[in-house]
Amino acid sequence: MRRHVMVAAATLLALGGQGQLLAQVPAATPSPAARDSFAQALDRERATPAGRSLPKADRFSWGDLSIPAGASVDGPVAAAHGTVDVRGQVNGDVFAFGGDVVVHAGGVVTGSARAIQGKVVIEGGHVGGEMNASAPLGQRAAVAPARTGSAAVRHALQLAAAWFVIVLLVGFGVIVFSGAQLEGVVQTLEHRFTTALIVGIAGQLAVLPVLALLCVGLALTLVGILLVPFAIVAYVLAVAGLVTLGALAAATVAGHAVVRVGPNVRVRALRSLVLGTVFLALPWVATALLVNTSWAEMIARLVAVVLTWVAASAGFGAALMARGGVHRVHVRMATSEVSSAGWQTPTPIGGIIAARRPSATPTGTPR
Numbered sequence: 001m002r003r004h005v006m007v008a009a010a011t012l013l014a015l016g017g018q019g020q021l022l023a024q025v026p027a028a029t030p031s032p033a034a035r036d037s038f039a040q041a042l043d044r045e046r047a048t049p050a051g052r053s054l055p056k057a058d059r060f061s062w063g064d065l066s067i068p069a070g071a072s073v074d075g076p077v078a079a080a081h082g083t084v085d086v087r088g089q090v091n092g093d094v095f096a097f098g099g100d101v102v103v104h105a106g107g108v109v110t111g112s113a114r115a116i117q118g119k120v121v122i123e124g125g126h127v128g129g130e131m132n133a134s135a136p137l138g139q140r141a142a143v144a145p146a147r148t149g150s151a152a153v154r155h156a157l158q159l160a161a162a163w164f165v166i167v168l169l170v171g172f173g174v175i176v177f178s179g180a181q182l183e184g185v186v187q188t189l190e191h192r193f194t195t196a197l198i199v200g201i202a203g204q205l206a207v208l209p210v211l212a213l214l215c216v217g218l219a220l221t222l223v224g225i226l227l228v229p230f231a232i233v234a235y236v237l238a239v240a241g242l243v244t245l246g247a248l249a250a251a252t253v254a255g256h257a258v259v260r261v262g263p264n265v266r267v268r269a270l271r272s273l274v275l276g277t278v279f280l281a282l283p284w285v286a287t288a289l290l291v292n293t294s295w296a297e298m299i300a301r302l303v304a305v306v307l308t309w310v311a312a313s314a315g316f317g318a319a320l321m322a323r324g325g326v327h328r329v330h331v332r333m334a335t336s337e338v339s340s341a342g343w344q345t346p347t348p349i350g351g352i353i354a355a356r357r358p359s360a361t362p363t364g365t366p367r
Helices: 002-015 031-048 151-191 193-219 222-256 267-287 292-319 338-346
Strands: 060-062 066-068 072-074 079-080 082-084 087-091 094-097 101-104 113-116 120-123 131-133
Touching: 031 060, 031 066, 031 094, 060 222, 066 079, 079 082, 082 094, 101 113, 113 120, 120 131, 131 222, 151 222, 151 267, 151 292, 193 222, 193 267, 193 292, 222 292, 267 292
Parallel strands: 060 079, 066 082, 072 087, 079 094, 082 101, 094 113, 101 120, 113 131
Antiparallel strands: none
């Protein structure tokens, strides 16, 4: 009897006086010692700045708690040592102490969702306020909430858009300050793409061995040992610069298929870079849109990874061949062999009638 009274009281408190019933999974009656331990832990948490929003111990129900679909209750809704499953609407905050807060498809939390010694999981629902998963004092923090449904698509699109903006900002800086070097790598990649791809793959395989040889060579002398950390930093920065320059060159070459002319060299390079970056970003956008479908998302991600890797590898190889754009690779242009016999014809090319030069006539010979 006492157990039923406690469950009913906790349910009514969680409802905030609306008179609607929450579905609660039957749980074992906690012992007085367990309740005292929970109350003490809750008081310690409420004493921290982050725990001031937590309700008092008498507002927590014990065990799993569920807001059924179609129900609308006023918060705060709180559960101790149980999971709060939200399938309806909670007008306020949701708390779980020693459990998880799961917002299912169709579930809405207008306030915040917080799990202490647990995690907040969004399975197609919506949380209007903050989502916070933390642990009591002295315990390890909880796992970050997983994203599914529209939240996962939105997050993936945000990541793709962020990388797009970063590439454009870096590319704009390179065009302004190192436009000649970028143009040199672009020309190398346009005329010798296959060779650049092979050199780029070989360069990727040789990055770590070359670094190891560099460190070993410096370690042979006393002064060189002191220079090893600086050499490693310089080497990493040089490789990163070549990779960045090559990737921007690959995007520019992709954009050259559309942008043929421009007011000046920099404007044409900027237009080509923007269009090429959009072209390379399209597979990642498709991956973000298909994030909730396993097979389609996997195929789209594979295509995006392969396309990006090929472009970056070819660009890296072109940057190595052009020595960072400082050295212009000589490109042999095809020439057609012209027969010298064609220039011996008396018929001119310009359309003017040719006349034979008069020859000297012997004296006394009649004309």
